[in-house]
Amino acid sequence: MISKKPNPPLRRILLIFLLILPITASGFPILPVSAQSATLPVYVVQSGDTLYGIAGQFFTTIDALLAVNNRSIGDTLRPGDRLYIPGLEGLQGELTTDYVPLGASLRSLSRRTQSDPASLVRLNKFTSQSELFVGKKIALTTTESTRDLQTMPALLPGQSWMELSLLMGQNPWSLSRLNRLDSPNTALPQDAYYTHSAQSNPNSLAIPGITSLVIDNLPLVQGGTFVLKVRSEQPVTLSADLAGVKPVFFTRDDGSQIAFGGINALQEPGAYPLTIEVTTGEGTAYRFDQWTIIGSGNFETDETLKVDPETVNGENISSEDELFHKIVTTLTPTQQWSGIFQYPTKGDGCVNSRFGSRRTYVGTDKVYYHTGLDIGWCFGIDVFAPAAGTVVAVLPNQIVRGNSIVIDHGLGVFSIYMHLEDFQVKEGDQVQPGQLIAHIGNTGRSSGPHLHFEIDINGTPVNPITWLYREFP
Numbered sequence: 115m116i117s118k119k120p121n122p123p124l125r126r127i128l129l130i131f132l133l134i135l136p137i138t139a140s141g142f143p144i145l146p147v148s149a150q151s152a153t154l155p156v157y158v159v160q161s162g163d164t165l166y167g168i169a170g171q172f173f174t175t176i177d178a179l180l181a182v183n184n185r186s187i188g189d190t191l192r193p194g195d196r197l198y199i200p201g202l203e204g205l206q207g208e209l210t211t212d213y214v215p216l217g218a219s220l221r222s223l224s225r226r227t228q229s230d231p232a233s234l235v236r237l238n239k240f241t242s243q244s245e246l247f248v249g250k251k252i253a254l255t256t257t258e259s260t261r262d263l264q265t266m267p268a269l270l271p272g273q274s275w276m277e278l279s280l281l282m283g284q285n286p287w288s289l290s291r292l293n294r295l296d297s298p299n300t301a302l303p304q305d306a307y308y309t310h311s312a313q314s315n316p317n318s319l320a321i322p323g324i325t326s327l328v329i330d331n332l333p334l335v336q337g338g339t340f341v342l343k344v345r346s347e348q349p350v351t352l353s354a355d356l357a358g359v360k361p362v363f364f365t366r367d368d369g370s371q372i373a374f375g376g377i378n379a380l381q382e383p384g385a386y387p388l389t390i391e392v393t394t395g396e397g398t399a400y401r402f403d404q405w406t407i408i409g410s411g412n413f414e415t416d417e418t419l420k421v422d423p424e425t426v427n428g429e430n431i432s433s434e435d436e437l438f439h440k441i442v443t444t445l446t447p448t449q450q451w452s453g454i455f456q457y458p459t460k461g462d463g464c465v466n467s468r469f470g471s472r473r474t475y476v477g478t479d480k481v482y483y484h485t486g487l488d489i490g491w492c493f494g495i496d497v498f499a500p501a502a503g504t505v506v507a508v509l510p511n512q513i514v515r516g517n518s519i520v521i522d523h524g525l526g527v528f529s530i531y532m533h534l535e536d537f538q539v540k541e542g543d544q545v546q547p548g549q550l551i552a553h554i555g556n557t558g559r560s561s562g563p564h565l566h567f568e569i570d571i572n573g574t575p576v577n578p579i580t581w582l583y584r585e586f587p
């Protein structure tokens with residue numbers, strides 16, 4: 115919807131003036147909208163779009179958008195409306211927006227959209243290839259002839275373009291023209307090429323045997339959770355690395371593979387290469403890298419806390435840290451939870467301290483961050499399991515964590531409960547969502563009764579709020 119900003123009087127006067135002008139001042143060089151915008155590309159409005167957002171995406175202004183489309187600020191914008199986009203004279207086709215997927219390059223996007231790289235650069239004001247970060251929203255052109263393009267089987271090392279084209283039953287020369295190759299000999303193994311087909315295949319990653327490879331929960335932020343999902347025609351071995359995070363892949367019942375990753379809350383925001391390696395059954399390894407954006411988690415800084423100096427002493431706490439690290443990095447391959455995690459107390463809210471906030475303690479200069487969510491006892495002191503899982507640790511009297519419980523939910527996902535008053539479960543128990551597991555207490559490094567609720571992925575604490583509001587995978 116268009117935001118309902120009040121009409122500035124000047125613009126209203128100007129609009130009236132412009133409306134009157136073509137009638138009264140014949141010969142004045144104001145062109146009818148159709149003629150003026152004949153050479154401009156068109157954007158089809160999607161649900162959720164705003165004029166402000168569209169103007170920003172295409173580097174124009176709301177005023178210029180309104181003028182070229184003969185609209186006024188009070189008009190309602192509806193999905194399916196066609197808007198001319200000013201400033202892009204000469205660009206062909208319809209404009210769309212999309213998040214940069216895994217495997218995209220300027221070359222492959224240009225082949226996919228049948229537009230020259232210069233148009234993509236102009237449309238998005240790119241200054242370098244490295245701006246094609248995974249998860250970035252970009253503008254693309256589409257035409258009738260590009261809608262049915264699908265990824266070709268990948269060129270195998272040692273295989274020629276001729277051989278591949280013939281195997282596909284296609285003319286190698288027209289196929290190389292479609293893919294904007296100067297010569298069929300310049301095609302590269304593992305690059306994405308396209309062919310016309312009635313079938314649709316959204317995969318733009320040309321690794322032999324891989325039918326799809328997607329990253330979910332974009333855009334990525336500090337303390338964020340991400341998921342890699344891979345489908346392949348035959349069993350493959352996968353590994354991935356993003357800023358030192360190595361998600362562990364598990365095979366699901368349907369044969370697909372899934373891996374959860376947690377981004378460290380202290381990871382500097384910026385662009386990092388995401389590396390994925392695929393090894394086929396025959397032992398051939400493929401590897402690709404793509405820059406991926408990690409945004410800020412916008413964390414707060416807490417006041418310096420006064421706690422028992424014993425509980426911030428490195429030597430005292432290192433063995434406790436090691437014990438917990440071992441527990442939350444002992445991974446099990448079965449997903450035990452389903453759906454969104456429930457709040458671990460009776461009501462939601464009552465948060466004393468959020469995830470990620472920077473913390474310092476009296477007596478030490480070291481900067482820590484808050485690895486979970488601190489929940490007060492506004493809704494009573496009962497603590498419930500948020501999702502199904504196995505209780506893998508019930509640990510009394512820890513120096514920092516106090517009385518603690520760890521639940522393994524499978525696939526590298528653990529929930530942790532600290533500073534508890536007592537335990538209502540024992541190690542090895544299978545728990546169900548909503549089951550009472552403990553009561554809120556004030557044990558360990560705690561300055562008042564509260565529950566510290568934490569979610570770790572492969573040993574990295576992530577923002578638990580994500581898990582309380584969206585379903586994974």
Ligand SMILES: [Zn+2]
Pocket residue numbers: 467484485486487488565566567
């Ligand atoms: Zn806490």
